[in-house]
Amino acid sequence: MADPVEKLLETVCNDSRSFCVGEILVRKTSTGGFALSHRDDKATDQLKIFRSAEDAIDIAKHDDAGNYRPLKTAPKLRHGWRLDLETLEDLRRALDYFYPGRLAMFAAWKSDKLQITPLRETLERQSGMYRAAARISDSQINDVVADFCRSNGGCLRTILWKRDAEEVIASTKLPKEKFDPAYDQMMASKPPGSPTPATAPIPATIPLLCQEACNLLIAECRKVMKGE
Amino acid sequence: MVNYLVTLRTDAALLIVAHGSTVNADSSAPTLAHAAEIRRREIFADVECAFWKEEPSLRDAVFLFDPESIREVCVVPNFISEGYFSQTVVPRELELYGRITKRSNGQIWRYCEPVGNHPIMTDLLLRRAQEIAPGVPKNEATLLIVAHGTDLNENSAVAAKREAEKIRSLGKYSAVLNVYMEEPPLVSEWRKLTKTRNVVVVPFFISDGLHSYEDIPVLLGIVVAAGGGCGQPGSALPATAAPGEIFRHNPYRVDNRSIFYAPSIGTDAGFADIILEQALNAKS
Numbered sequence: 001m002a003d004p005v006e007k008l009l010e011t012v013c014n015d016s017r018s019f020c021v022g023e024i025l026v027r028k029t030s031t032g033g034f035a036l037s038h039r040d041d042k043a044t045d046q047l048k049i050f051r052s053a054e055d056a057i058d059i060a061k062h063d064d065a066g067n068y069r070p071l072k073t074a075p076k077l078r079h080g081w082r083l084d085l086e087t088l089e090d091l092r093r094a095l096d097y098f099y100p101g102r103l104a105m106f107a108a109w110k111s112d113k114l115q116i117t118p119l120r121e122t123l124e125r126q127s128g129m130y131r132a133a134a135r136i137s138d139s140q141i142n143d144v145v146a147d148f149c150r151s152n153g154g155c156l157r158t159i160l161w162k163r164d165a166e167e168v169i170a171s172t173k174l175p176k177e178k179f180d181p182a183y184d185q186m187m188a189s190k191p192p193g194s195p196t197p198a199t200a201p202i203p204a205t206i207p208l209l210c211q212e213a214c215n216l217l218i219a220e221c222r223k224v225m226k227g228e
Numbered sequence: 229m230v231n232y233l234v235t236l237r238t239d240a241a242l243l244i245v246a247h248g249s250t251v252n253a254d255s256s257a258p259t260l261a262h263a264a265e266i267r268r269r270e271i272f273a274d275v276e277c278a279f280w281k282e283e284p285s286l287r288d289a290v291f292l293f294d295p296e297s298i299r300e301v302c303v304v305p306n307f308i309s310e311g312y313f314s315q316t317v318v319p320r321e322l323e324l325y326g327r328i329t330k331r332s333n334g335q336i337w338r339y340c341e342p343v344g345n346h347p348i349m350t351d352l353l354l355r356r357a358q359e360i361a362p363g364v365p366k367n368e369a370t371l372l373i374v375a376h377g378t379d380l381n382e383n384s385a386v387a388a389k390r391e392a393e394k395i396r397s398l399g400k401y402s403a404v405l406n407v408y409m410e411e412p413p414l415v416s417e418w419r420k421l422t423k424t425r426n427v428v429v430v431p432f433f434i435s436d437g438l439h440s441y442e443d444i445p446v447l448l449g450i451v452v453a454a455g456g457g458c459g460q461p462g463s464a465l466p467a468t469a470a471p472g473e474i475f476r477h478n479p480y481r482v483d484n485r486s487i488f489y490a491p492s493i494g495t496d497a498g499f500a501d502i503i504l505e506q507a508l509n510a511k512s
Contacts, residue, residue, distance in 0.1 A: 003294045070250035072283050101284025108291040212287045
């Protein structure tokens with residue numbers, strides 16, 4: 001029995017010949033399989049070919065400069081590869097390695113089961129070395145979130161959480177599209193004049209939803225409080 | 229490999245939780261490999277991982293299993309010891325209240341013992357020590373089990389101490405010691421703590437990383453710090469050696485003694501069996 005994630009992927013695959021997830025372009029092949037590549041490599045022929053969903057683990061691990069990518073939704077996926085997969089199950093597994101947990105969050109959100117947690121609640125819950133992060137001011141949050149979570153160089157997730165229980169927006173310094181699941185965050189990550197201008201047709205896109213601040217953002221809040 | 233005759237219900241899932249790292253690319257690799265192996269055995273309807281410092285996060289994990297098809301989730305902490313993370317962080321982030329938690333959607337979450345608590349661990353440590361120092365007479369060797377040690381939770385060092393006691397009671401090695409990076413007995417004092425010509429060192433960690441690649445080798449003196457001179461000329465690796473290279477140059481000669489240095493115990497493929505055992509124990 002297919003679970004909600006596979007059903008969702010199946011629906012997306014049936015609706016279009018190609019679609020995007022973050023920086024990845026997924027194209028259906030004539031043999032019923034799938035070809036995955038970096039969106040920037042859409043027109044590139046000289047790509048290194050991989051054939052196992054597990055290859056996604058290594059592809060996603062380092063950026064073009066060889067730096068470790070602790071945040072998989074950071075827009076620094078390396079280029080120059082193509083991953084050929086045979087089944088929908090392989091596709092689901094590979095996308096889970098590229099963007100761990102994001103398909104499940106999207107499926108939960110689509111069925112109104114995704115619980116959203118305000119940043120202040122996440123901060124107040126911390127213990128040990130992260131307890132200090134809770135002392136961060138609203139103004140400091142506004143700056144930290146704007147810098148760390150921005151789609152252009154920071155993170156491609158769509159923020160669903162609010163700053164606090166009063167439903168205050170996470171950062172007034174981010175564009176309103178950052179909070180819109182219908183918006184393709186890759187459009188915001190491209191500088192003006194880049195090969196994929198904002199005016200180009202936008203392919204079907206599965207958003208990378210963020211229902212709660214990640215540990216990396218909490219660590220950034222702590223750094224501010226520690227003056228690091 | 230443990231032979232499992234039990235096939236779990238198709239509505240049960242396994243969640244392996246681990247620390248992960250924002251700086252060490254190898255931290256989550258063993259956990260992902262153990263998950264892939266368990267997935268291959270088709271014992272659970274679903275097998276997922278979640279991490280404190282990587283993705284999916286522990287908070288994401290609450291939404292990974294469809295309550296319509298998965299009625300039970302076994303959570304196994306891939307941690308060496310019962311400590312701060314397994315007792316405080318993981319239950320808090322996963323919203324677990326004791327060993328069994330029933331969610332509002334009816335899903336049952338069983339919180340299992342960390343892998344470090346399982347009796348098979350002793351066999352894995354012995355096997356790894358044998359593999360790294362084949363042919364070395366055990367009665368002429370000291371086995372050091374190196375753990376982190378911390379002041380956050382007093383239980384952190386207990387697992388290493390327990391394993392050292394168990395192996396010591398077997399009477400195979402001349403001596404078996406539990407030593408720590410951050411609390412006495414310190415690994416850096418191995419020269420005073422050991423008397424044998426051969427010293428076999430097994431890091432009691434879930435994965436290889438900064439501690440096993442760099443910190444412990446420096447504390448042992450088998451890595452030459454930049455500009456410094458530890459050990460005998462020609463016997464130590466430069467601190468700039470590639471990760472993993474440290475395990476390929478055994479034995480190291482330091483102060484006329486031979487040190488055999490093993491990769492972290494958590495990289496042993498036998499961990500998949502322990503994770504399964506912990507999950508099955510929680511279900512029985």
